[in-house]
Amino acid sequence: MLRVLKFKCEKRAKGGALEKGNVASIGGEQIDDEGNILWDEMKFIPEDFYDFLKQGKVNLGDVLLVKDGATTGKVAIVKNLKYEKVAVNEHVFIIRGKKRQLTNEFLFYFLFSKFGQIQIKTRFHGLIGGIIRSDLETILMPLPPLIEQQKIAEILSNVDEAIQKTNEIIAKTERLKKGLMQELLTKGIGHKEFKDTEIGRIPKEWEVVKLGELAVEVYRYPTYYNIKYVGANEGVPEVRGELIKENGELEENLSEYRFISKETSQRFPKTILQEGDFVLSVRGTMGKVAIVPKFLEGANITANLMKVSLDRLKCYPPFFKQVFLSDFFRKTLNNISSRTTIKTVQAPRLKSIKMSLPPLHEQKRIAEILSNVDKKLEIERNEKAKLEKIKQGLMDLLLTGKIRVKVT
Numbered sequence: 001m002l003r004v005l006k007f008k009c010e011k012r013a014k015g016g017a018l019e020k021g022n023v024a025s026i027g028g029e030q031i032d033d034e035g036n037i038l039w040d041e042m043k044f045i046p047e048d049f050y051d052f053l054k055q056g057k058v059n060l061g062d063v064l065l066v067k068d069g070a071t072t073g074k075v076a077i078v079k080n081l082k083y084e085k086v087a088v089n090e091h092v093f094i095i096r097g098k099k100r101q102l103t104n105e106f107l108f109y110f111l112f113s114k115f116g117q118i119q120i121k122t123r124f125h126g127l128i129g130g131i132i133r134s135d136l137e138t139i140l141m142p143l144p145p146l147i148e149q150q151k152i153a154e155i156l157s158n159v160d161e162a163i164q165k166t167n168e169i170i171a172k173t174e175r176l177k178k179g180l181m182q183e184l185l186t187k188g189i190g191h192k193e194f195k196d197t198e199i200g201r202i203p204k205e206w207e208v209v210k211l212g213e214l215a216v217e218v219y220r221y222p223t224y225y226n227i228k229y230v231g232a233n234e235g236v237p238e239v240r241g242e243l244i245k246e247n248g249e250l251e252e253n254l255s256e257y258r259f260i261s262k263e264t265s266q267r268f269p270k271t272i273l274q275e276g277d278f279v280l281s282v283r284g285t286m287g288k289v290a291i292v293p294k295f296l297e298g299a300n301i302t303a304n305l306m307k308v309s310l311d312r313l314k315c316y317p318p319f320f321k322q323v324f325l326s327d328f329f330r331k332t333l334n335n336i337s338s339r340t341t342i343k344t345v346q347a348p349r350l351k352s353i354k355m356s357l358p359p360l361h362e363q364k365r366i367a368e369i370l371s372n373v374d375k376k377l378e379i380e381r382n383e384k385a386k387l388e389k390i391k392q393g394l395m396d397l398l399l400t401g402k403i404r405v406k407v408t
Contacts, residue, residue, distance in 0.1 A: 160391070208355070239305065250296060
């Protein structure tokens, strides 16, 4: 059913991929999780090497599948060609359906769906996973009439277009947020007089302080042992790094949490959380941060997190959520982390970070502006999640024939 072309030659381009050039080379890192090709993150190969290739040259409408490595199974369809000459590297298959039997668009959606992905994952070879051409040839898929394949692909493509438009709105809003953060967290609102400081130019009315001067408490478990886990009704939530979201919030669904006994939590009283505290990832994945909501009052943290409680007479927590999410703070954290195998930040070094401190009333105004942008982002991200759920439901129904598409 499938005709598979693989980029395979006896040697790679000398020196590997190039950062600039005229001939694009698509690898796994240039394919995202939504089936798109990331043209802005492209690598390149020499033109004479491309001319030498007998296979691996990409055409409009081709289906691309990552065949090995950590991202095995990622799939994309070539909707446009931003370069005249495009190839895949040795980690990517080009797959083309046989004419008059299988459209590439239908093939893409099947391989992208859970039905295709399950079959790909169960054909892995080796320690890090990989598939070969003969594996692809054993994949089973339903095959409706050609005209029905086209209609199914059209329906799913319409949903994809809506998702893409939402992605564009999200990206535009994120750029707006980043620009506002840069402006508001360094220049404030309506200031005309500024001063030079060790952390840069800031409004004359602002102060430069160390985080330790603002923090009432900065604690991390001295140890983490003999932890007793219990049911949700018996214990307190355990906040872990994977529950911290990119927007500085914690997961709202308590079913995602593990619960430790009250006795276990009381052994670590200094890390019990209160509303408005911050949890900060200081080991391994550096810089993830979240503000503690009211429903998690009394929760406790794992060993890779640090609790930061700020002086509420000087600090407005929603403002400092934006500070902790800023590029400045994250870069500073990375710079002060230990240079061991696993990066770690100790409490004394965290307290030593210098930052600007606006008056409390201005903190509230800045936080309100940025919070309004965050609300816009949340609306769009929820819309995207809703569209993705619709798409998944449609794939479940249309790609299996549970619901047939009427064609005329």
